[in-house]
Each structure stands twice: as structure tokens, then as C-alpha cells.
Amino acid sequence: MKALVTGASRGLGLGICAVMARRGDEVFAACRKTTPELSALGVRVVEGIDIGEVAATERLRSAIGKEAIDVVVCNAGINVSYTFGSIDKLDLDAVLEELRVNTVGSARTVQAVLPNLASGSKVILITTSGGTLGRNPLRGGSYGYRMSKSGINTFGFLLATELRPRGIAVRMISPGPVNTDMLRDLAAVGVPTAIPASQSPSIYAAGQTVLGQIDELTLEASGSWIDQTGKAWA
Numbered sequence: 292m293k294a295l296v297t298g299a300s301r302g303l304g305l306g307i308c309a310v311m312a313r314r315g316d317e318v319f320a321a322c323r324k325t326t327p328e329l330s331a332l333g334v335r336v337v338e339g340i341d342i343g344e345v346a347a348t349e350r351l352r353s354a355i356g357k358e359a360i361d362v363v364v365c366n367a368g369i370n371v372s373y374t375f376g377s378i379d380k381l382d383l384d385a386v387l388e389e390l391r392v393n394t395v396g397s398a399r400t401v402q403a404v405l406p407n408l409a410s411g412s413k414v415i416l417i418t419t420s421g422g423t424l425g426r427n428p429l430r431g432g433s434y435g436y437r438m439s440k441s442g443i444n445t446f447g448f449l450l451a452t453e454l455r456p457r458g459i460a461v462r463m464i465s466p467g468p469v470n471t472d473m474l475r476d477l478a479a480v481g482v483p484t485a486i487p488a489s490q491s492p493s494i495y496a497a498g499q500t501v502l503g504q505i506d507e508l509t510l511e512a513s514g515s516w517i518d519q520t521g522k523a524w525a
């Protein structure tokens with residue numbers, strides 16, 4: 292299998308690249324700047340990919356060329372509008388940044404590799420349960436992050452509808468709590484998390500779970516939104 296993973300420098304993206312590399316998949320690991328952990332995997336590291344920037348499209352295209360891509364994992368993301376459910380204190384610039392990177396950046400990634408996808412290819416959008424309306428949120432707050440993930444979910448439903456006739460499946464995956472900088476940073480500024488980072492799955496365990504959920508995806512299940520247990524949510 293040949294894959295493209297964004298946000299591969301650290302966290303869940305690094306974990307997904309590691310488990311793919313371990314089983315012999317070919318991986319284009321897109322990142323802004325590589326890390327020793329990523330460089331050590333022996334995957335094809337593509338640096339200079341800031342998915343919030345227009346230039347990312349041409350950079351990805353020139354790195355991948357005409358090679359067929361079986362799986363694209365839109366994983367890169369940020370969570371910076373930490374405000375505790377208080378609209379009056381909401382930093383709207385932070386909200387805009389989350390929409391730019393998380394939502395538009397995922398759409399940009401898909402747009403960039405669309406010519407490389409064919410019947411049987413899969414598009415994976417990494418989302419979060421807090422971005423759904425169907426699941427009762429654990430708490431208020433994180434407006435921008437959750438709005439941006441709602442946008443990803445809507446993007447995924449639309450994309451699944453458009454790409455189904457071409458045989459390309461789309462799945463939104465919420466990885467649940469993972470022991471990454473993102474979760475640790477939230478705790479550091481006092482945002483309550485469902486599980487402390489230290490008790491959450493490692494990036495490698497979570498990467499393995501996500502890879503299993505990619506492998507089992509069929510065209511019939513395209514457009515589905517699942518959590519780390521495989522449970523589907525509206």
C-alpha cells in the first residue's frame with residue numbers, strides 16, 4: 292500500500308507512519324519540518340508542507356508526481372482556542388487559524404492528491420467526537436477546534452458522496468485521547484480532558500488502531516464516522 296500522511300513529524304501522524312512503515316507500506320510523510328523520530332523510519336519524508344498554505348498543493352504534487360496513492364490520511368491539526376466555553380473571551384483569530392489549518396487544510400490536502408487517487412483508494416479524515424452534533428459533548432468550550440472538526444465531518448460527507456461513483460471511499464476517524472503534545476498542552480493550560488495524556492494510548496497503539504480502521508474500510512461504508520472503538524456516530 293502507498294500512503295500519504297500529513298502532520299507526520301510527531302504525535303498521531305508519526306505513530307501512523309511508524310506502523311505503516313513497520314509492515315512494509317510505502318509512505319509519503321508530509322511535514323513542515325522533519326524530526327529525528329520521523330527521519331529514522333525510512334519513509335519518504337516530504338518537508339515544507341504547511342497545509343494552511345496555498346503553496347502546499349504544488350509542493351505535494353511535485354513530491355508525489357504521478358505515483359498512485361492508495362490512502363491519504365489528513366491528520367495534521369491544531370487545537371489553540373482553549374477558551375472554556377466563554378464566547379465573550381473567544382479569540383477569533385485563533386478560531387480562524389483552526390479553520391484554516393484543520394478544515395481548509397484537509398480539503399487542500401485532498402485536492403492536491405486527487406489526481407493520484409483511483410478506484411479502491413481511501414481518504415481518511417482525522418476528526419474528534421467533540422466535532423459532532425450527534426454525540427453529547429463532554430463539556431462546552433474549544434469553540435474553534437470543534438467547529439473546525441465539524442467542518443471536516445461535513446467535508447467528509449460531501450466528499451464521500453462525490454467520490455463514491457469513482458470507487459474512492461472516505462472515512463472520518465476520531466482517534467480518542469492519544470498521548471501527544473496536543474493532549475498534554477490542553478492539560479497544561481487547565482483544559483479538562485476525558486483521560487489524562489499519561490493514561491491515554493501511545494501514538495503507536497493509536498496509530499495501529501487507525502490503520503486497522505483504514506484497512507477494513509469498504510466503499511459501502513464510505514461517509515461513515517467512527518470513534519476509536521469502531522462505534523459509528525451521526
Ligand SMILES: NC(=O)c1ccc[n+]([C@@H]2O[C@H](COP(=O)([O-])OP(=O)(O)OC[C@H]3O[C@@H](n4cnc5c(N)ncnc54)[C@H](OP(=O)(O)O)[C@@H]3O)[C@@H](O)[C@H]2O)c1
Pocket residue numbers: 297298299300301302303304322323324340341342343365366367368369392417418419420465466467468469470471472473474
Ligand atoms: N491527541 C488527541 O487526544 C486527539 C484526539 C482527537 C483528535 N486528535 C486529532 O489527531 C490529529 C493529530 O493530533 P496530535 O494529537 O498528534 O497533535 P500534535 O501532537 O499536536 O501533532 C500535530 C501534528 O500536526 C502538524 N501540524 C500542525 N499544524 C500544521 C500545519 N499548519 N501544516 C502541517 N502540519 C501541521 C504538526 O506539525 P509540527 O511538528 O510542524 O507542528 C504535528 O505533526 C489532529 O487532527 C487532532 O485534532 C487528537
